[in-house]
Amino acid sequence: MPPAPTLPRAVRPDGRLRLVIFDCDGVLVDSEGPSCRVVAQELRRIGLHYDDDAAVHRFAGRALTLIKTEAEAETGRALPDDWVAMVQDRLVELxxxxxxxxxxxxxxLTAVVGLDLPVRVGSNSSIAEMDVKFARTGLDRFVADRIHSARDMGCPKPDPGVYLHAAETEGVAPDECLVLEDSDTGALAARAAGMACVLLRPLHLPAPEWPGLYRIAHLSEFAPLLEAILAEQGGNTP
Structure with a gap:
């Protein structure tokens, strides 16, 4: 019988939670719907008939480079080399x-910072896009200079690269990190990085299951969950 998977140290009573990493879209910024509608508009221009609701279901959490590759496979023709950059520019302005x-x-975020936990952001959005999102929403005061772009790194989720880079930049081990995600794509990236993950999603909707994956339905539940983890670990002390 195979051994049971080991929980990441971030959520073990004998471990230590040292870094919280947030996805951006759908976790901190309500941008998935508008962004996916822009993508749907551009795909309709090339003959793929996604309505706006179908696009949200299909493309939420996915990188533009992957969407371009799938669209080319579906249509049998190459999109312009600058298609991703063009859509990206539209998203920034939106x-x-x-x-x-x-x-x-x-x-x-106020509560998490109050727990003396450092925070970072790892997203499939570009740095340029995140900059305008966080500036407009006022969230930049929490995450300024602590954002990382899988798109700009060339390793979109579910590749774990952006999360591993965030941990390395902070100087902590991957299994001492906890990620807050809303998409299966992002949760898979966290799992591949060896990190614990909390999935923000209504509890009646399906979700993957593995050790170290938690579920919350609203952001108000997140800080109390972290506080409970820290209490089991004896507080957030070195």
């Missing part, structure tokens, strides 16, 4: 005007 914080994001 978020400059429409980005909104997820309900409870400001209070949650």
């Amino acid at each position: 978020m400059r005007a429409e980005a909104r914080a997820i309900d409870g994001a400001h209070g949650m």
Whole structure:
């Protein structure tokens, strides 16, 4: 019989939680719907008939480079070399005007910082896009200079590279990190990085299951969960 998987140290009573890493879209910034509608518009231009609701289901959490590859396979023709950059520019301008914080994001980040836990962001969005999102929503005061882009690194999730880079930059081990995600793609990236993960998703919706994966339905539940983990570990002391 194979041995049971070992929980990451971030959530073990005998371990230590040393870093919280947030996804951006759908976790801190309410941008998945507007962004996916822009992608749907651009795909309709090349003959792929995604309506806006179908696009949200299909593309939420996915990198533009992967969407481009799938669209080319589906249509049988190459998209322009600058397609990703063009869509990215549209998204930056859209978020400059429409980005909104997820309900409870400001209070949650205030509470997490109050637990003396360092925070970072790892996202499939570009740095340029995250900059305008966080500036418009006022979340930049929590995450300024602590954001990492899987897109800009060339390793979009579910590749774990952006999360491993965030941990390395902070100087902590991957299994001492906990990631807050909303998509299966992002949760798989966290798992591949060897990190614990909390999935923000209504509890009636399906989700993957593995050791070290938690579920919450609202951001107000996140800081109390971290506080409980820290209490089991004897507090957040060196």
